[in-house]
Amino acid sequence: MYRYDEFDHAFVSARVEQFRDQVQRRLSGELAEDAFKPLRLMNGVYLQLHAYMLRVAIPYGTLSSRQMRMLAHIARKYDRGYGHFTTRQNIQYNWPRLSDTPDILKDLASVEMHALQTSGNCIRNVTADHFAGAAADEVADPRPYAEILRQWSSVHPEFSFLPRKFKIAVTGAERDRAAIQVHDIGLHLKKDDNGKLGFAVYVGGGQGRTPMIAKKIRDFLPEEDLLSYTTAIMRVYNLHGRRDNKYKARIKILVHETGAEELARQVEVEFASLKDTELKLPDADIQAIASYFAPPALPNRAEGWGNLARWKKADDGFAQWVHQNVQPHKHPDYGMVTISLKPIGGIPGDATDSQMDVVADIAEEYAFDEIRVSHEQNLILPHVALADLEPVYRALVAAGLATANAGLITDIIACPGLDYCALANARSIPVAQEISNRFGSFERQAEIGELKIKISGCINACGHHHVGHIGLLGVEKKGAELYQITLGGSGDENTSIGEIIGRGFEPEKVTDAVETIVDTYLGLRRDKSETFLEAYRRVGPQPFKDALYGGGAQEAA
Amino acid sequence: MVSKVLTANRLADGISVWLDASGNWVESLQEAFIARHAEAVAALEATGKAAFADNKVVDVNVVDVEEVDGILRPLRMRERIRAEGPSIAYAPGYHGLAGPKNFAA
Known part of the structure; x- marks a missing residue:
């Protein structure tokens, strides 16, 4: 997975110290609420019904065990022992003190995480297929492109004060597990007839009070044009998106009022002037980012097939869990495991600090240190050998995390609702x-x-x-x-x-x-x-x- | 007229608080000062503005309540949940509104 370079470390640390100063000035009364509110929102701090809420970004839902342990630590030390995984593949804490938030952000920075752009009228956390890099039906891993978009959009000076928030999702398979058609921009990574990678580009989807399905405005955009074309879309939106009415400010309204064909034409005009600028992605840069997402070396573990059949025969609960929560991996000896955060009668998406620690331990021991958050509010272990499924299941059962219901009627998405949310x-x-x-x-x-x-x-x-x-x-x-x-x-x-x-x-x-x-x-x-x-x-x-x-x-x- | 109380969230930790008769911000709605006439409501509003300007609290609001058997009950469910906490058992040891103070239903 992606690792911070020196620039990233310095940038995130500087933002933590900047926010620490802002919080201190707010608490001392030097900064008034009206001045402070946009600053705290830029750092993911909301005020909800009962307390502040901190939303931490998990880029494209990918986490290491070390990062998951830090999320557990924050739940334990600064909150009430739990966190809530969200439909944007992020995590929210419901009870942090404002005075603690600089320390929380510092702890997050120590494991290469932050809460930037989890609020405000900017480009939000870029989401991706939670099975990226592992799914058998995938053309290519979409996360390198999500990471490129993350770097490009972080504190982008031109796109930090958009008419409204902006959400991008990327998928690398025909089967869309990232809900790209209900995003401001949806990118479907695919290959053309010559085997070249690029994207089908969808624009103007969204939910909210005016739900819209995105329109496809490009059938194939070569991968090197990702940033120039996305910039072109953002420029058209930033220029023409409505700022007079919050409820009509999303790009879906602009697409609807302008018409997809005309909007696509305007984007193409902008794109023509950007196409051969510094925004064109050099192949070496794409490869450099892609190398961070190289799949782990997965040794053949053919013994798993026999073991699996035997274990399933001996334990109905295990058999049900495998049937429902384990999906085929691109390597036949492996599976992708969905850890349901939907226990029967439980709170969708919630996990306690100790459950997060257990998931981190399992990922370290059995899943190549990789965890995903799905937009369906579950956790994923993307690479688990069939031969290890039984011990993984036992560990999950002990932690109350082995509900066999992925994709079934009790695998319910639910927002925090009136129990927490001020809206x-x-x-x-x-x-x-x-x-x-x-x-x-x-x-x-x-x-x-x-x-x-x-x-x-x-x-x-x-x-x-x-x-x-x-x-x-x-x-x-x-x-x-x-x-x-x-x-x-x-x-x-x-x-x-x-x-x-x-x-x-x-x-x-x-x-x-x-x-x-x-x-x-x-x-x-x-x-x-x-x-x-x-x-x-x-x-x-x-x-x-x-x-x-x-x-x-x-x-x- | 409908009785009213003054509520806000404390600046430093965001916890929901209500103004009591001594002018302190307290964590229990049941200890709140109840305004039963227009002058008292005006005083609450003035106190709220001053406390906001003084950076003690944020999100200051006057809310409608009724008294049922000596227990204060906000008229809006939003305010009932603010007063009693989430209506769900969200963490070990917490039982939501299932206890004796249950007034969300």
């Missing part, structure tokens, strides 16, 4: 917990098959409800919580925005409503191989409306 209108976590408990048995989940539930506590959609197969949006109506249900959303290569199914449900009725939807699906699917999403796309919303509201389906709340 939320309704709670998300208790809803997720109740649904998780209702569908907790493995047999029932397996019978239902792939089904992604995503829950947001407000229209900002941090819980990605628009792309949930079943999406739940919490709203406040007459002082009480109400949950609007959308169906048919998806954040993969066939992205779709879910449709509102009808009037909302009170908290005590929403789990029953979800169960009605699931039962309706089970009753109408052609056979077990037809997933919920496939069935919904085939039959449309009416059977679900009828089941939820009776014959005369009602209007949306």
